Amino acid sequence: xxxxxxxxxxxxxxxxxxxxxxxxxxxxxxxxxxxxxxxxxxxxxxxxxxxxxxxxxxxxxxxxxxxxxxxxxxxxxxxxxxxxxxxxxxxxxxxxxxxxxxxxxxxxxxxxxxxxxxxxxxxxxxxxxxxxxxxxxxxxxxxxxxxxxxxxxxxxxxxxxxxxxxxxxxxxxxxxxxxxxxxxxxxxxxxxxxxxxxxxxxxxxxxxxxxxxxxxxxxxxxxxxxxxxxxxxxxxxxxxxxxxxxxxxxxxxxxxxxxxxxxxxxxxxxxxxxxxxxxxxxxxxxxxxxxxxxxxxxxxxxxxxxxxx
Amino acid sequence: xxxxxxxxxxxxxxxxxxxxxxxxxxxxxxxxxxxxxxxxxxxxxxxxxxxxxxxxxxxxxxxxxxxxxxxxxxxxxxxxxxxxxxxxxxxxxxxxxxxxxxxxxxxxxxxxxxxxxxxxxxxxxxxxxxxxxxxxxxxxxxxxxxxxxxxxxxxxxxxxxxxxxxxxxxxxxxxxxxxxxxxxxxxxxxxxxxxxxxxxxxxxxxxxxxxxxxxxxxxxxxxxxxxxxxxxxxxxxxxxxxxxxxxxxxxxxxxxxxxxxxxxxxxxxxxxxxxxxxxxxxxxxxxxxxxxxxxxxxxxxxxxxxxxxxxxxxxxxxxxxxxxxxxxxxxxxxxxxxxxxxx
Numbered sequence: 001x002x003x004x005x006x007x008x009x010x011x012x013x014x015x016x017x018x019x020x021x022x023x024x025x026x027x028x029x030x031x032x033x034x035x036x037x038x039x040x041x042x043x044x045x046x047x048x049x050x051x052x053x054x055x056x057x058x059x060x061x062x063x064x065x066x067x068x069x070x071x072x073x074x075x076x077x078x079x080x081x082x083x084x085x086x087x088x089x090x091x092x093x094x095x096x097x098x099x100x101x102x103x104x105x106x107x108x109x110x111x112x113x114x115x116x117x118x119x120x121x122x123x124x125x126x127x128x129x130x131x132x133x134x135x136x137x138x139x140x141x142x143x144x145x146x147x148x149x150x151x152x153x154x155x156x157x158x159x160x161x162x163x164x165x166x167x168x169x170x171x172x173x174x175x176x177x178x179x180x181x182x183x184x185x186x187x188x189x190x191x192x193x194x195x196x197x198x199x200x201x202x203x204x205x206x207x208x209x210x211x212x213x214x215x216x217x218x219x220x221x222x223x224x225x226x227x228x229x230x231x232x233x234x235x236x237x238x239x240x241x242x243x244x245x246x247x248x249x250x251x252x253x254x255x256x257x258x259x260x261x262x263x264x265x266x267x268x269x270x271x272x273x274x275x276x277x278x279x280x281x282x283x284x285x286x287x288x289x290x291x292x293x294x295x296x297x298x299x300x301x302x303x304x305x306x307x308x309x
Numbered sequence: 310x311x312x313x314x315x316x317x318x319x320x321x322x323x324x325x326x327x328x329x330x331x332x333x334x335x336x337x338x339x340x341x342x343x344x345x346x347x348x349x350x351x352x353x354x355x356x357x358x359x360x361x362x363x364x365x366x367x368x369x370x371x372x373x374x375x376x377x378x379x380x381x382x383x384x385x386x387x388x389x390x391x392x393x394x395x396x397x398x399x400x401x402x403x404x405x406x407x408x409x410x411x412x413x414x415x416x417x418x419x420x421x422x423x424x425x426x427x428x429x430x431x432x433x434x435x436x437x438x439x440x441x442x443x444x445x446x447x448x449x450x451x452x453x454x455x456x457x458x459x460x461x462x463x464x465x466x467x468x469x470x471x472x473x474x475x476x477x478x479x480x481x482x483x484x485x486x487x488x489x490x491x492x493x494x495x496x497x498x499x500x501x502x503x504x505x506x507x508x509x510x511x512x513x514x515x516x517x518x519x520x521x522x523x524x525x526x527x528x529x530x531x532x533x534x535x536x537x538x539x540x541x542x543x544x545x546x547x548x549x550x551x552x553x554x555x556x557x558x559x560x561x562x563x564x565x566x567x568x569x570x571x572x573x574x575x576x577x578x579x580x581x582x583x584x585x586x587x588x589x590x591x592x593x594x595x596x597x598x599x600x601x602x603x604x605x606x607x608x609x610x611x612x613x614x615x616x617x618x619x620x621x622x623x624x625x626x627x628x629x630x631x632x633x634x635x636x637x638x639x640x641x642x643x644x645x646x647x648x649x650x651x652x
Contacts (some may be wrong), residue, residue: 204394207361212408212459213382222411226398 008203051130054283061277074286084285086260087268088292090175094264095243097179102239103232105187110194111220124195128188135185142181143168145172145251171261174254178262182249186242190235198224233304237297265289311372311385311462311495312337313358318367319518320353327353328369329519335497335512340489342498344506345516346542351499352467354516358497359465360384371463384463387456391468393448395455397438401427402436426457429491431482446477453488466498470505482508501544503550507531515539537647540573546604548573549615551589553642558589560637569642569650576604576616578639581631588632591615593625607631 017024055073059066077084113124130138145152146167154164167177201224209219247266250256256263256271263271270291273282313335320328328350333342343351356362358369360381369376376384395404402423403410409419427433430450440448449469456464466485470478475617486509489496500506506513515522515530515538523535525543527543534540534548541547551559553569559579565572584590591607594614603624617633623629642650 026336103620202394203394205391205396206393208388208390208394208455209396209407209411211359211381211388212455214407214411218411222407223396225625227396229398 059280106190114198131188135248315368316368342506342510349516350519387461388465566650568644573641577618584632
């Protein structure tokens, strides 16, 4: 009986598909990821390769003539042109101002808004709304608010007897003003990430620590903060990358001024490429920026990972 | 002496009354188990004792101290959580020593107490490991160790074994029992598993809808349930409840009290006999072989199903008619209010 069954089942049926199950599943998987893959190849990898090539040419957009110059553009940026290091310095100052301020504010808001209370959704919405607002519209509004005498910010300061500066026109204040407006715009995103992380932390940890006599500060410092480390790392990386890529606020609010005081890398690349039409040099700058952001990300990830170990 | 006294304890969450007036005295060194179905308020009651939940009204004494307004950390209690609540970024040593560290106990003393607790629970070899590197049973032992280190007056356990598999649960149950014998500290233990309650407790508190249904030793609750709920909740498989008239068929000399509406008989107290007009008759609808015994589902003439524990010898065939009888003293009568009927 058993032999008969075995003989019957080992005979290959006639209607077997031409592909085995394994290959059919593989084909289906490729079909599903193909839209994203094609988009990635056309809109990301393609331009990236093009920029690598452009960065080694002297190509003027107006004359449409490209000449291969090897690494001259890189040499020019790194060792000849003093503007480049000034711009890098500005970008670093921008990042050093924005990242800690953004993260501290995001964490404070998340700690306040992670637990349910009446009106919590309203407050979360208020702080998140700027994230989905058009960056250019946001920058225009703040440009008006931060005007010298007529600006709403200075008028409010005047009520309490403070004579506010012309925020976007004074070299000492312009960078700080742009950083703060950018922080207010983007803090909601990091707040949401921190809220999600805080809500994922088991309530029992806090209860156990409370029972063991830990104060609120000790619970935060010894339990919550270490458990937030992976989220903090992600936030730090994306905020740093975002701060190096900042363009719209600078473009609309200061145009890189005053006295090139807010001229940051992304805006400088735009200037070189689309105001001075030097596409080759702009591409080389974009490559350098890509490397800087990569290195910073690797450093941050490595440092945090060592810290966690 | 660290017993507990709960006087008319109540807890309200918004408009919902979760604990509706609990009076209970727990002796020093006693092992008390709160048992009841999900949502009965047993964990809430435990958290009220710990100080993690406020008390809406009533009085709670730990020892002779009224602790309603005393912070959780100052009540002298330690709690073992269902989730273990081991801090994932700290190793076993740091987890166990956390409470001592925040209380600023000197490092040498901390070390000594952690080592002592680790030796008691055979955790010495695991002190450098992180919670993610431990099995469920080891995590539970660390959680208990963390509680021991603080040298509390009262241990609170909130369903500590429910995340473990059946075999480990039995093992950990015996470890907790022997720990109680060794420490002789008051322990309050919450579970929905009545086997756990029966095996561990000196005293069981059966809760339902925020009220105590009955308090007593496991034997008292099993042998003299105060009402229908307790009768069916304690004991596995649960007690069969039949119309009071069935009592005379089950035990010829049984005399049901006048107020009796129903009679309860445990599946393990029913004996299979030849079917006749003088015994309770039924047909075998299903037999479940469990190894040690067989659980028979017997369909009675009134459509009810009656469970019978059978030793498996000469097991009646599926669909065959059998008779059922029980000893008179194993019958439990309940009145129309589902309370134990008085003779």
